Amino acid sequence: MPTESAFLFAGLLFLAAALGYVFARFGDSDEEDAEQSARTNFLRGFRYLLNEESDRAVDVFTGAGDLSDDAMETQLALGTLFRRRGEVDRAIRLHEDLVGRASSTVAQREAASFALAEDYLSAGLFDRAEALLVQLRSSRAHGMEALGRLLRICEVTSDWDRAVDLCAELNRAAPGRVSPSQLAHYYCELAEVARRDQLPDLAGEMVSQAEASEPAKVRTALIRADLDTASGRPAEAIATLARLGQAHPALLGEILPRLLVLSPALRGGPGVGQVIDQLAATPEGLRGIALGVIRDSRITEPQAVRYLVQFLAGQPALGELLAPGDGESGQSLARVQALRPLLHKILGAGARFQCENCGYGSAVMHWQCPGCRSWDTVQPVNSTVLAGILS
Numbered sequence: 283m284p285t286e287s288a289f290l291f292a293g294l295l296f297l298a299a300a301l302g303y304v305f306a307r308f309g310d311s312d313e314e315d316a317e318q319s320a321r322t323n324f325l326r327g328f329r330y331l332l333n334e335e336s337d338r339a340v341d342v343f344t345g346a347g348d349l350s351d352d353a354m355e356t357q358l359a360l361g362t363l364f365r366r367r368g369e370v371d372r373a374i375r376l377h378e379d380l381v382g383r384a385s386s387t388v389a390q391r392e393a394a395s396f397a398l399a400e401d402y403l404s405a406g407l408f409d410r411a412e413a414l415l416v417q418l419r420s421s422r423a424h425g426m427e428a429l430g431r432l433l434r435i436c437e438v439t440s441d442w443d444r445a446v447d448l449c450a451e452l453n454r455a456a457p458g459r460v461s462p463s464q465l466a467h468y469y470c471e472l473a474e475v476a477r478r479d480q481l482p483d484l485a486g487e488m489v490s491q492a493e494a495s496e497p498a499k500v501r502t503a504l505i506r507a508d509l510d511t512a513s514g515r516p517a518e519a520i521a522t523l524a525r526l527g528q529a530h531p532a533l534l535g536e537i538l539p540r541l542l543v544l545s546p547a548l549r550g551g552p553g554v555g556q557v558i559d560q561l562a563a564t565p566e567g568l569r570g571i572a573l574g575v576i577r578d579s580r581i582t583e584p585q586a587v588r589y590l591v592q593f594l595a596g597q598p599a600l601g602e603l604l605a606p607g608d609g610e611s612g613q614s615l616a617r618v619q620a621l622r623p624l625l626h627k628i629l630g631a632g633a634r635f636q637c638e639n640c641g642y643g644s645a646v647m648h649w650q651c652p653g654c655r656s657w658d659t660v661q662p663v664n665s666t667v668l669a670g671i672l673s
Contacts, residue, residue: 336364340372344379354380354390358397365401373401389423396424399431408435419451426456433460437655442471464657466496467649473505477512485509500530501649507540516544517553524557527567532662534561534570535577535634536647542583555585562589569593576625577634584615591618635660 327342343357361376380386380394395414402411412435418428429452436445445468449460473488486509492502503526510519520541527537541554561567572593575581591614633643637660642653648660 336369336372340375344375348385349383351390354383354386354394358394361397361401365397365404370401370405374398374405377401392418392421392424396421396427399428403431403434408439411435426452426459429455434655437650440471442468442475446472462496463499466492466499466502467657469495470499470501470505470649477505477509482509482513498529500526500533504536504540511540511544519544520553520557524560527557527561527570531561531564531566531570534567535574535662538571538574538586539578539581542581542586558585558589562592573629576622576629579622579626587615587618590622591615594618594621633663636663637661 327339330336330339330342343360349357357376357380361373361380364370364376365373377394377398381391381398383391386394396418399411399414399418402408402414412432415428415432415435418424419432421428429448433445433448433452436442436448446465449465449468452459469488469492473485473492476482476485476488485505489502489506489509492499493506496502503522507519507522507526510516510522523537523541527534530537538558541557544554558571562571568589571586572590575586575590581587595614630645633645635644635647636642637651637653637656639656639659640651640654642651642660643663644652644660650657651660
């Protein structure tokens with residue numbers, strides 16, 4: 283894989299080629315002194331770059347006189363190169379210089395403004411980036427990209443109302459540009475905000491909007507179940523969680539605690555118990571329940587713990603630790619309870635969830651990957667945890 287130095291060297295070669303073209307095209311001896319001075323300064327800046335004197339090079343580039351179209355393109359590319367190397371301050375100086383040049387055409391100023399907005403985003407200067415992107419949203423060349431970057435700012439700053447509005451604007455300009463799943467997540471975020479603000483009716487409206495955008499979404503179902511539980515509708519919550527657990531047994535670690543924190547009057551009733559029995563009837567469901575019990579030490583329901591015993595009894599490496607002959611004996615239950623802290627520690631040694639796009643690992647569920655910012659790519663890794671002993 284090319285190193286950063288190799289990448290920089292390739293960029294400098296590109297710069298050298300561009301400058302050679304500039305000088306070949308505009309190097310006639312009868313040119314005006316101002317143009318000759320600008321070319322000389324640009325060449326001097328390039329020499330500073332070769333000598334790894336980047337700050338002096340930037341000083342020269344930004345202090346040059348009128349630039350040819352090719353020289354402006356070269357400076358634009360150089361600023362982008364600095365940004366990709368993490369030298370955002372230098373990128374900003376180069377791109378700010380291009381934006382402020384009176385000789386720039388509309389297309390050149392828009393290109394420089396978009397590059398400068400990217401610099402500001404990299405530096406975390408979201409207000410400055412937003413100001414430029416708002417100006418560019420009607421640009422034929424950069425309008426769609428500008429709207430996309432504005433949507434990213436909304437995600438980072440949790441401005442979900444505006445994110446919904448931008449989705450509508452993007453889909454009007456290019457139908458299907460924003461997926462129904464992404465829009466549903468924005469409504470889910472608004473529902474979570476309403477729940478925190480103790481506005482259950484508004485939260486329910488936002489969940490309905492999410493369901494309309496993308497039916498049968500895992501996150502929407504979980505929020506709906508939470509709202510039903512908080513509003514005294516345990517039967518509806520149980521039904522939702524049962525459907526979700528059957529469709530996504532790998533997520534039983536998220537579902538099981540919700541079942542077991544329903545009202546005490548129903549927690550041991552036939553509704554919850556029957557659902558747990560149904561979920562444990564498949565190998566995937568049994569595994570999901572067992573891993574959920576291992577991970578969450580607060581789960582002490584005898585029914586759930588018995589399914590952990592049943593699961594362990596089927597594992598060659600751990601079945602011998604149970605009481606001989608009766609995997610559900612009181613002795614086996616006691617041994618499993620003693621083993622739970624150790625199993626919890628082993629299970630916690632690895633990532634519980636992992637992004638399928640970038641590989642980001644996490645101990646908690648993320649609907650949007652913190653690494654690559656993709657939605658719905660963080661998935662449970664139940665198939666690999668404890669693989670060394672559960673085989």
